Amino acid sequence: DQQVKQNSPSLSVQEGRISILNCDYTNSMFDYFLWYKKYPAEGPTFLISISSIKDKNEDGRFTVFLNKSAKHLSLHIVPSQPGDSAVYFCAASANGQNFVFGPGTRLSVLP
Amino acid sequence: EAGVTQFPSHSVIEKGQTVTLRCDPISGHDNLYWYRRVMGKEIKFLLHFVKESKQDESGMPNNRFLAERTGGTYSTLKVQPAELEDSGVYFCASSQRQGGTEAFFGQGTRLTVV
Numbered sequence: 001d002q003q004v005k006q007n008s009p010s011l012s013v014q015e016g017r018i019s020i021l022n023c024d025y026t027n028s029m030f031d032y033f034l035w036y037k038k039y040p041a042e043g044p045t046f047l048i049s050i051s052s053i054k055d056k057n058e059d060g061r062f063t064v065f066l067n068k069s070a071k072h073l074s075l076h077i078v079p080s081q082p083g084d085s086a087v088y089f090c091a092a093s094a095n096g097q098n099f100v101f102g103p104g105t106r107l108s109v110l111p
Numbered sequence: 112e113a114g115v116t117q118f119p120s121h122s123v124i125e126k127g128q129t130v131t132l133r134c135d136p137i138s139g140h141d142n143l144y145w146y147r148r149v150m151g152k153e154i155k156f157l158l159h160f161v162k163e164s165k166q167d168e169s170g171m172p173n174n175r176f177l178a179e180r181t182g183g184t185y186s187t188l189k190v191q192p193a194e195l196e197d198s199g200v201y202f203c204a205s206s207q208r209q210g211g212t213e214a215f216f217g218q219g220t221r222l223t224v225v
Contacts, residue, residue: 104153
C-alpha cells in the first residue's frame with residue numbers, strides 16, 4: 001500500500017511555462033514533506049521542503065503548496081527551464097522517522 | 112563541505128557472491144539512512160541509524176542484508192549471498208537531525224547481480 005503517491009509518471013511542459021507536480025499521501029501522521037530532483041546516474045538532490053504547520057513555502061522559482069485536509073501537496077516551478085528536466089520525487093516523514101518516497105514524476109521541459 | 116559519498120559507484124557480481132557497499136555521511140550527521148531503488152521504481156527505505164544504533168530496520172528485505180555503522184561514522188551494507196532480485200541502485204543519505212530537516216543523498220551504488 002503506497003503511502004505517498006505521484007499519479008503522473010510523466011509531464012511535459014514548454015519552456016517558460018509553469019510546471020505543476022502533484023503528490024498525495026495517505027498517512028495523516030506525516031508532518032514534514034520534501035521534494036527531491038533526480039538526474040540520471042545521480043543521487044536525489046533536495047529541492048524544497050514544507051512543514052505541516054505551513055501551507056506554502058517558496059524558494060526562487062520553486063513553490064510547494066500543502067493542503068492538509070486533502071492530504072495533497074504540489075510543487076510549482078515557474079518559469080520552467082530545460083535544466084529542470086529530471087525525475088521529481090515527493091517524500092514525507094512522520095515524527096522524525098524515515099522518509100517515504102513516492103514513485104516519481106519525470107518532467108520534460110521542452111525548449 | 113564534502114557531501115555523502117558512496118563506494119563503489121557500481122558493482123557487478125554473480126548470484127551467490129557477497130558484496131559490501133560503503134557510505135560516508137556528511138561529517139557531523141548522526142542520522143544515516145539506506146534506501147534502494149529497484150527497476151526505476153520508487154525509492155524504498157531500508158534502514159535508519161542514529162549514530163551507531165539501528166533506529167529502524169523495518170525496510171530490510173531479509174536476513175541476507177546486514178548493515179553496520181561502527182563508531183557512528185561510515186556505514187556498510189553487506190548482501191550475502193546476493194540474489195538476482197537484489198539488483199538495483201542503493202542510496203545512502205544523512206541528516207543532521209532526526210526530524211524536520213532534509214536528508215542529503217549520495218550518488219548511489221548500482222548493484223547488478225547476474
